Amino acid sequence: MLTVLLALVVVLGAPFVGGPAHAADKPTVRLSKSQAGAGGSVTVTGGGWRPxxxxMVLICGRSVPSRGVPGGTDSCANADGRAVTADDKGDFRRELPVAEPPVPCPCVVHVSTITGPKAEADAVFQVAGHSVEPLPQEAAGGRLSLLTDSRLKGSGGLLTWFGAPPTRELVFTVGNVGTSPVKNPVFQVGTSHGVFAPQWEEQQWRGTIQPGRQTRITLPVDLAAGAHGDYTVSLKYGGKVLAEQPWNVGRPWGVTLFWLMLCAVVPAASFRIGMAVVDRVRPGRKAPERRLRMPGLPVWVPRPSASTAAHAQPRTASPSRTTPALPWFTPDTDPGAPRAVRLSSSQEDSST
Structure with missing residues (x-):
């Protein structure tokens, strides 16, 4: 009996337990008014968002909630958009100024997440006085649909560490869900940094995708030199965003190391050059004495001993007596000799 009662409680209580959780998984948007003119304002509230x-809250043209925003943020009044942070329960409230989008209505108030898992919701809104045109019909031919999650392939290298442009490859699989083949489809790859809008670049894939077939496509993605931080890579085809991938680009520490070394080497070299210049131009500095060095003797020439070198040294003449080496004077008639030692031949004979 107790087992039957527990089973009944579980069966009857399951809808009440699971209902609110599933309802909170889908974000919602509500407006204080459905129409307003440019220059006015509308209060936007929402619930069910991630805490x-x-x-980002925007007014976008050429959009309906069933089709989202086919033209992306290019069809929205980005300059008058507002950012808001959801509370702990996933609710928010924000005053939004009314501005005319760059394309005709039908218009919506578009709310989407900036960071983290992608989520978005739309609410119908009419901008009073703004032109209204019917939405373009979808092509009945070949249509591509994303079948698997996209991913970024590749890694950085040594050159990237020193400021080279980071590069990756966006790999994804698409299938042709239309009735005619798709030949040489043109995709748009966008890169955005932080909260800024993506910068789109068209890339054409060469090939043909038959109806009911799928193929794997690889497109190159590159950033500017020295880029670092949190980036988001987006893929768009036919005006619809198919996938988004986060990309955390590391800081080029090699450039920082180079500038640190440059800041250390240049002052040291300048100090050394300055000290050398000061040492040369300072007053009272005596020039170093230069001594003449005799070239070394060959190995086969015998070196003189100490006693031989002492006898071989020439005797220096006394400063009081000079002996000129003139060939036409004899030692007796040397004009530079003192008078006391000048002897004539007649005096020597008389003394003898």
Whole structure:
């Protein structure tokens, strides 16, 4: 009996337990008014968002909630958009100024997450006085649909560490869900940094995708030199965003190391050059004495001993007596000799 009662409680209580959780998984957007003119304002409230999520609120043209925003943020009034952060329960409230989008209506108030898992919701809104045109019809031919999650392939190298442009490859699989083949499809790859809008670049894939077939496509993605931080790579085809991938680009520490070494080497070299210049131009400095060095004797020449060198040294003449080496004077008639030692031949004979 107890087992039957427990089973009944579980069966009857399951809808009440699971209902609110599933309802909170889908974000919602509500407006204080459905129409307003440019220059006015509308209060936007929402619920069911991820707690503490950062959201962007925009007024976009040529859009309906069933098709989202086919033209992306290019069809929205980005300059008058507002950012808001959801509370702990996933609710938010934000005053939004009314501005005319760059394309005709039908218009919506578009709310989407900026960081983290992608989520978005739309609410119908009419900008009073703004032109209204019917939405373009979807092509009945070949249509591509993303079949598997996209991913970024590749890694950085030594050159990237020193400021070279980071490069990756965006790999994804698409299938042709239309009735005619798709030949040489043109995709748009966008890169955005932080909260800024993506910068789109068209890339054409060469090939043909038959109806009911799928193929794997690889497109190159590159950033500017020295780029670092949190980036988001987006893939768009036919005006619809198919996938988004986060890309955390590391800081080029090699450039920082180079500038640190340059800041250390240049002052040291300048100090050494300055000290050398000061040492040369300072007053009272005596020039170093230069001594003449005799070239070394060959190995086969015998070196003189100490006693031989002492006898071989020439005797220096006394400063009081000079002996000129003139060939036409004899030692007796040397004009530079003192008078006391000048002897004539007649005096020597008389003394003898």
């Amino acid at each position: 503490k999520a950062i959201l």
